[in-house]
Amino acid sequence: MLIKVEGLKKDYVNEEVVTKVLHGLSFSIEEGEFVSIMGPSGSGKSTLMHILGFLDRASHGKYEFEGRDVTSLSDDELAAFRNEKIGFVFQSFNLLPRTSVLENVKLPLLYSSKPHHNATKRAQEVLEQVGLGHRLGFFTNQISGGEKQRVAIARALINNPSIIFADEPTGNLDSKSGTQVMAILQALNDAGHTVILVTHETFTSEHAKRIIMMKDGLIVEDKKVTHRRIAKDTELIK
Amino acid sequence: MIKGAFSALNASRRRSILTMLGIIIGVAAVIIIMAIGSGAQALILSQFETFGSNLIGVLPGKSEQNGPPAAVFGVTITTLTLDDAIALGQKNNVPHAIAVEPVSQGAGTATWRSESYDTTFFGTSADYIEVEGGELESGRFFSADEVDSTARVVVLGSTVKTELFGQSDAVGQNIRLKNTVLTVIGVMKERGTVAFQNYDDQVILPITTLQKLILGVNHLGFLRVKVDDGANIEQTMIDVTETLRERHGIKDSSGLSDDFTIQSSRDAIETLTTVTSGLSFFLAAMAALSLLVGGIGIMNIMLIRVVERTREIGLRQALGARRFDIMSQFLTEATAITLSGGIIGIVIGELMSVLITLVAQQMGYDWPFSFSLVAIIVAVSVSVAVGLIFGLYPAAKASKLDPIEALRYE
Numbered sequence A: 001m002l003i004k005v006e007g008l009k010k011d012y013v014n015e016e017v018v019t020k021v022l023h024g025l026s027f028s029i030e031e032g033e034f035v036s037i038m039g040p041s042g043s044g045k046s047t048l049m050h051i052l053g054f055l056d057r058a059s060h061g062k063y064e065f066e067g068r069d070v071t072s073l074s075d076d077e078l079a080a081f082r083n084e085k086i087g088f089v090f091q092s093f094n095l096l097p098r099t100s101v102l103e104n105v106k107l108p109l110l111y112s113s114k115p116h117h118n119a120t121k122r123a124q125e126v127l128e129q130v131g132l133g134h135r136l137g138f139f140t141n142q143i144s145g146g147e148k149q150r151v152a153i154a155r156a157l158i159n160n161p162s163i164i165f166a167d168e169p170t171g172n173l174d175s176k177s178g179t180q181v182m183a184i185l186q187a188l189n190d191a192g193h194t195v196i197l198v199t200h201e202t203f204t205s206e207h208a209k210r211i212i213m214m215k216d217g218l219i220v221e222d223k224k225v226t227h228r229r230i231a232k233d234t235e236l237i238k
Numbered sequence B: 001m002i003k004g005a006f007s008a009l010n011a012s013r014r015r016s017i018l019t020m021l022g023i024i025i026g027v028a029a030v031i032i033i034m035a036i037g038s039g040a041q042a043l044i045l046s047q048f049e050t051f052g053s054n055l056i057g058v059l060p061g062k063s064e065q066n067g068p069p070a071a072v073f074g075v076t077i078t079t080l081t082l083d084d085a086i087a088l089g090q091k092n093n094v095p096h097a098i099a100v101e102p103v104s105q106g107a108g109t110a111t112w113r114s115e116s117y118d119t120t121f122f123g124t125s126a127d128y129i130e131v132e133g134g135e136l137e138s139g140r141f142f143s144a145d146e147v148d149s150t151a152r153v154v155v156l157g158s159t160v161k162t163e164l165f166g167q168s169d170a171v172g173q174n175i176r177l178k179n180t181v182l183t184v185i186g187v188m189k190e191r192g193t194v195a196f197q198n199y200d201d202q203v204i205l206p207i208t209t210l211q212k213l214i215l216g217v218n219h220l221g222f223l224r225v226k227v228d229d230g231a232n233i234e235q236t237m238i239d240v241t242e243t244l245r246e247r248h249g250i251k252d253s254s255g256l257s258d259d260f261t262i263q264s265s266r267d268a269i270e271t272l273t274t275v276t277s278g279l280s281f282f283l284a285a286m287a288a289l290s291l292l293v294g295g296i297g298i299m300n301i302m303l304i305r306v307v308e309r310t311r312e313i314g315l316r317q318a319l320g321a322r323r324f325d326i327m328s329q330f331l332t333e334a335t336a337i338t339l340s341g342g343i344i345g346i347v348i349g350e351l352m353s354v355l356i357t358l359v360a361q362q363m364g365y366d367w368p369f370s371f372s373l374v375a376i377i378v379a380v381s382v383s384v385a386v387g388l389i390f391g392l393y394p395a396a397k398a399s400k401l402d403p404i405e406a407l408r409y410e
């Protein structure tokens, strides 16, 4: 079992005002799954992803990752977990400006406790995996949005994480680039990576194998995708 | 990480350079202080050490209330004579004087055959070596008898010897000073500028010869008295003053009517030390102020950067950066700015020191260019320290950002 969540709650407290965002979620995710977390805006998808990705802590409930209780970990341990276990892909790419594609991809290695002898070779490898082997020396302002997102995926892959979290990865892309990104995520899942995709679009979510549907901080549906969509360059994501 | 810090720096170069200005000025001041401090102070002290600190100088003319005597500015005052010097040399007048050196100076051309050279004529007594120090390269110095008899003899400073004679022997040759023919009896060893006086570029001759045969004057430029022991300097100054007052018919013991000025070389050292340490203090205050202003500038720019790069900080945290990593990143950046400023400051400071050295050497002082490794280490440490101290607060602020809030920051 990769992820096991029981009665997970999240309350935000701002100046005595308590905002209840997650109201007790329970589910588990196995290794090799491709799950999409679906739901309308404000339903708590990103909040859940941040907790699952060790960026935030739950207010109540249990969260076990690879059989370990996460709630007892210190901030620095969480940071190490993020570095080694998790690859994040964000809607807004979050690449460093005025920095080359290669350096961006190597960034997580800066915070890695493991020695990395062939950092550049490894970065080249993952960039080739996302079809950007020819853009190594380019600066991030010299490449397209679709290419930026693929750089972000390469960066997520560099530490060979247990799980890839993608929060609206196609949200800022045209349909052709979006399709390419989905195709890469599917290829990674086929290669054995666990992928968790956050989206509010049904069409995008149907590229996963399983959909967890959220509404107002609760899981309203958890189902297998019966007619899974396969991203091809000919099939355009809206 | 250091590379990253410098490239972030490069991105906002103009702003960074403005911020660095305080550091640049501060560090340059530190370098100059150390150069002047060690250069000037060492120069002054060593000059007086080789020169001897048991000396009393007497200048003609009354010292103004707060300034040096008029003679210093080239005004000719004729109140001091060779007879005064002879009187001071008598044991019953000044018991602790072991040598009295009257000095009269002029400038003119020295000629040997077809060679001629413009130099200083230094007329003095046989006590010259005893008071001023210095050694003979060849030949001998003139005797008291030769002074008394207005002998036509001269001793050459090493520069004059080389200018007139080159490699050939000078002793025994006749040279002309203005229109007077004198026999060279000795050549001084090279000595350089000591106590702000160039000993090599001069000819030394009996004061009587200079006064009567060449300049046609009767007064002294100044005179120097060498005291047997440092402990007797004050007593000797009183003895000299009383002897001169008596000879000049001055009854007023307040000193207001004196027509001479007396000063010991110790006073001179103290005065000069006061001046240089005052200068150093001024520069040090300026350095401290510039570094403070620079430091506050650094703090300010780093706070702006932390806000500007909130999302980047969030991203780095998402990629696994710990609080310590974020903290050291911003500390490194702050230090990179101050260190760059420091290096520019060191270069400017060294250039200024070279300039000061060149000016001093141009003025004839034996001021060596001191490239001080210690000064550079101090300057580098100071710049790094300013970066660390003033970068600490912004860096701590950055490291305390919540990853989620930082990532959501617009």
Ligand SMILES: Nc1ncnc2c1ncn2[C@@H]1O[C@H](COP(=O)(O)OP(=O)(O)OP(=O)(O)O)[C@@H](O)[C@H]1O
Pocket: A012, A013, A014, A019, A021, A039, A040, A041, A042, A043, A044, A045, A046, A047, A048, A200
């Ligand atoms: N720091 C916070 N303090 C208070 N409320 C918050 C905070 N962060 C998020 N929320 C609230 O939590 C709820 C869920 O936010 P979340 O970002 O998880 O939604 P989402 O499902 O990802 O929406 P979207 O599809 O628009 O990205 C929202 O109503 C939001 O206003």
Ligand SMILES: [Mg+2]
Pocket: A045, A046, A047, A167
């Ligand atoms: Mg969201």
